[in-house]
Amino acid sequence: MVSPNELKQTSVIGAGIMGTGLAITMALKGISVFLNDLTEDLLHESNKHISDLLFDLEERGSIESAAKIQGNIVVEKDLKRAVESSGLIIEAITEDPSAKRELFRKLADIAMEDSIHASNTSVIRISEIASDLRSRDRIIGVHWMNPPYVAPLVELTPSEWTSKEVVQVTRDFLEKTIGKKVVLSPDIPGFIVNRFHAAVTSEAIRLIDEGVSIEDVDKVWKYHLGVLYGIFGPLKNADYIGLDTTYLAGMYLTQRLGREMGYVPEWLIKKIGNNELGVKTGRGFYDYGNEASSSLYAKRVQAIREELECRKDQK
Ligand SMILES: NC(=O)c1ccc[n+]([C@@H]2O[C@H](COP(=O)([O-])OP(=O)(O)OC[C@H]3O[C@@H](n4cnc5c(N)ncnc54)[C@H](O)[C@@H]3O)[C@@H](O)[C@H]2O)c1
Numbered sequence: 620m621v622s623p624n625e626l627k628q629t630s631v632i633g634a635g636i637m638g639t640g641l642a643i644t645m646a647l648k649g650i651s652v653f654l655n656d657l658t659e660d661l662l663h664e665s666n667k668h669i670s671d672l673l674f675d676l677e678e679r680g681s682i683e684s685a686a687k688i689q690g691n692i693v694v695e696k697d698l699k700r701a702v703e704s705s706g707l708i709i710e711a712i713t714e715d716p717s718a719k720r721e722l723f724r725k726l727a728d729i730a731m732e733d734s735i736h737a738s739n740t741s742v743i744r745i746s747e748i749a750s751d752l753r754s755r756d757r758i759i760g761v762h763w764m765n766p767p768y769v770a771p772l773v774e775l776t777p778s779e780w781t782s783k784e785v786v787q788v789t790r791d792f793l794e795k796t797i798g799k800k801v802v803l804s805p806d807i808p809g810f811i812v813n814r815f816h817a818a819v820t821s822e823a824i825r826l827i828d829e830g831v832s833i834e835d836v837d838k839v840w841k842y843h844l845g846v847l848y849g850i851f852g853p854l855k856n857a858d859y860i861g862l863d864t865t866y867l868a869g870m871y872l873t874q875r876l877g878r879e880m881g882y883v884p885e886w887l888i889k890k891i892g893n894n895e896l897g898v899k900t901g902r903g904f905y906d907y908g909n910e911a912s913s914s915l916y917a918k919r920v921q922a923i924r925e926e927l928e929c930r931k932d933q934k
Contacts, residue, residue: 623791623796626707627651627706628651629706630654630701630702630708631654631709632698633656634654634662635656638654639669643673643692646689647768651693653700654694654701655695655696662694670685705731708735710726710737714743716748719748726754734757736754738760739761741762741809742810742813744807749778749781757781759785759786760775771800772800774802776805777806778806849926850923854905855905857904858905861896862887868881899912
């Protein structure tokens with residue numbers, strides 16, 4: 620298994636939007652990173668973007684020395700040279716299952732025997748990429764958000780073959796070294812973030828078809844759903860609404876729209892039958908113990924006020 624020391628040398632394959640951002644992410648944490656792509660031109664372009672961005676950040680006073688941070692990044696077109704000394708290799712190439720499989724196949728031959736191979740895929744199951752590779756116990760999904768040096772969240776997805784040690788070492792690296800919030804996703808298409816992304820974006824586009832303006836779709840998120848979901852998440856938010864009301868609204872929409880709008884599995888129907896309706900009965904998706912619902916609602920109001928206060932200068 621790689622030692623924490625070996626994770627001080629990393630590689631990023633693919634120097635597009637995400638690969639460039641990932642190289643910056645590593646460099647900002649003082650971690651050496653080789654950045655690889657198919658052509659010198661693409662690497663040059665990425666390197667120029669990195670230096671422009673770092674010098675801009677330096678001018679704004681966000682970082683001390685752009686040159687020092689850039690010094691952690693080495694662009695390298697030769698794949699073997701780019702990966703052979705790294706403990707962690709992150710793939711950020713085109714979202715194409717066969718291209719990713721082919722790359723991981725090569726990595727199994729040319730990278731260090733115990734190195735971790737991470738895929739930044741947004742939606743492809745890790746098992747689909749790793750199934751027939753001899754390195755499959757060291758392949759793991761690490762889905763960074765864009766831009767990765769700013770966004771706090773990372774999704775971690777082991778396949779059925781990923782070893783427990785690889786999961787733990789990768790998680791420690793992300794949480795302790797990089798300082799990310801990590802969520803563990805099952806190896807399902809789209810993981811967690813992009814299942815939401817797909818559902819929300821597709822509903823937004825449907826609403827345009829039904830006559831809502833583009834601006835109003837975004838306004839609803841900016842001034843309402845984004846605020847509530849941002850503070851509580853959709854499940855705690857549903858606890859505040861009431862699971863019975865959520866259920867009834869979902870049923871009505873499903874009937875009128877002729878497609879499933881409220882997914883209600885058996886266990887949720889049971890919960891509602893047991894009077895676990897959310898904050899108003901002390902238990903829903905979450906357990907609120909003996910705290911009075913008035914106190915929980917008051918806390919909610921305070922949280923919303925604070926969030927709106929933070930946002931008040933935003934346009
Ligand atoms: N763009 C986003 O917001 C975002 C966010 C999270 C995850 N992702 C995921 O990250 C990955 C990269 O996305 P992107 O938006 O950076 O794509 P991109 O098109 O900007 O960059 C991909 C880069 O990979 C290079 N490439 C392709 N095959 C290669 C190979 N075999 N070896 C080396 N380089 C190769 C391409 O030349 C290109 O420069 C995808 O899997 C994507 O789903 C993207």
